[in-house]
Amino acid sequence: MDDLGDGVAAALSEFSALYGTKLVRKQVFDVLWIPPQGNVIVSAVDCPKGMPADFVSVGHAKLRRVVRDGVGDYPQPINLFPSIEKIYRSTWGVVVELGFLTDTGSVKYERMRLDCLRTEPFHVGGKDAVDGVLHPFSITIRLKGGDDELSWEPELSLHSSSTEAHNPVPSLYDAHFRSAIEVRDLKRLRKKLVALI
Structure with a gap:
């Protein structure tokens, strides 16, 4: 504090702590993947922790602008919200997190x-108690x-909220994929995901 000068030291004297913000730049690797077959383009955005x-x-949005500027078309994202329930009802992967609503008004979030x-x-017992009627709005599955x-x-995560689930047409446009090593x-x-759409 002594090095800050009298005016600054006086202005800060009533505070018990002083915090600073440091700008940290991180390089990310975003990819616009146009597969040789099919009609679904994948926009993969790198997201370091803490963003x-x-x-x-x-x-x-930046990758969509690249497509718009390159081919003159602004692609619309695919709504992945319906895929949440399809993944839960399937046998694909291991469900390790699930957020869901029940017809009795409960909002639940479970992790395993x-x-x-x-x-x-415990999950099966609760599901049986509501006659198997669950409305998933968030899911994380672990793959081998x-x-x-x-x-x-x-892991693949499709995270939405109970508020979004109450919309007449709930929407979700981002899938989070982590802990992978290979492109395969x-x-x-x-x-x-394309098979579920």
Whole structure:
């Protein structure tokens, strides 16, 4: 404080702590993936930890502008919200997180790291108590990955909110994919999601 000068020291004297903000630049690797087959383009935006909530949306908007400027068409994103329930009802992956509504007015958010929520006794018992009627609005599934030397478990998350789930036509345009090592993990994810759309 002594090095700041009398005027600054006096202005800050009533505060018990002083915090500073440091600008940290991070390089990201965003990709516009146009597969050789099909009609779905994938906009993959890198999102380092600690980025603000709108960081991904801004990245996707920039990639859509690249397409618009390159081919004169502004592509519309695909609504992934209906895929949440389809993934939950399928046997694809291990459900490790699930947010859902019940017809009795409950909003639930469950996590399970060791096993699949689809078969976990507490979840199954609660589901049976409401006659199996759940309305998922958020899901994370763990997939198996690996090769001869390593194993890993990439995760796919489709996160929305209970508020969005109450909309007449709920929407979700971002899928979060983490803990992958190889491009084939992303290719497998794309193929499964496109099949659910």
